[in-house]
Amino acid sequence: MGTKIAIATSNGDYVDGHFGATDFFEIYELVENDFEKIEDRTIKIPEDYKPAENDNSCACACAGLIPYKIEALKDCKAVVCLRIGPGAKRQLENNGISAFDIECSVDEALEKLAAYYRLSK
DSSP: OOEEEEEOOSSSSBOOOBTTTOOEEEEEEEETTEEEEEEEEEOOOOTTOOOOTTOOOHHHHHHTTHHHHHHHTTTOSEEEESBOOHHHHHHHHHTTOEEEEOOSBHHHHHHHHHHHHHHTO
């Protein structure tokens, strides 16, 4: 059993999703030095979800979605996004999920994570 990594990407080529704004992740499994895409995962938000009233800022509107995203990604060891705000990062890490914000290709992100986990053993 390898390490599951969730990557926010809209095209499978580049890490391009902001954690708060994306609802789609590609899930990869890292085993030793190899990685394999194992699924596409869309975060399900309840139809009756409503962000806080009188607040149109993304930070506040997206903040209420964080628990749903963490629940959907709880089987992953790490989440990789183009940007992850400090509140979301803290909540991910409090739930045992490492959070990385990085601007690169998906392949480069996976190679960096493979090296990171190899060194942390």
